Amino acid sequence: MTSSTAIPNNYAVHVVQRLVPTIALAQELYSQPTAQTIEHFIFVNSHIQNGVAKPGQVVLISPADSMACTPAEQEFLNYARQIDDKLKELSFAEQELLAERYDLLSNIAK
Numbered sequence: 676m677t678s679s680t681a682i683p684n685n686y687a688v689h690v691v692q693r694l695v696p697t698i699a700l701a702q703e704l705y706s707q708p709t710a711q712t713i714e715h716f717i718f719v720n721s722h723i724q725n726g727v728a729k730p731g732q733v734v735l736i737s738p739a740d741s742m743a744c745t746p747a748e749q750e751f752l753n754y755a756r757q758i759d760d761k762l763k764e765l766s767f768a769e770q771e772l773l774a775e776r777y778d779l780l781s782n783i784a785k
Contacts, residue, residue, distance in 0.1 A: 730774035
């Protein structure tokens with residue numbers, strides 16, 4: 676992502692640790708999400724295929740009251756798709772290891 680369109684402070688990024696249905700993931704990341712919140716979460720994270728998030732995928736956690744896709748959310752989606760393309764080059768075991776060790780790897784890369 677470019678510095679001019681960085682994710683705003685009231686958003687967060689989450690690295691998926693295990694296979695999890697998208698709706699279940701939204702329910703885990705939000706405290707009692709409304710149907711609208713879940714719908715927006717699925718829309719903003721439409722890079723997730725077949726309703727199941729995989730280890731290593733990144734998801735955007737938007738404010739619970741978000742209703743429309745913002746430019747920052749659109750740029751995040753493009754970024755997430757690029758990550759997914761790279762994840763396809765890894766085995767499932769490698770994807771799990773990457774997700775499990777993400778914090779360590781991101782600190783080393785700084």
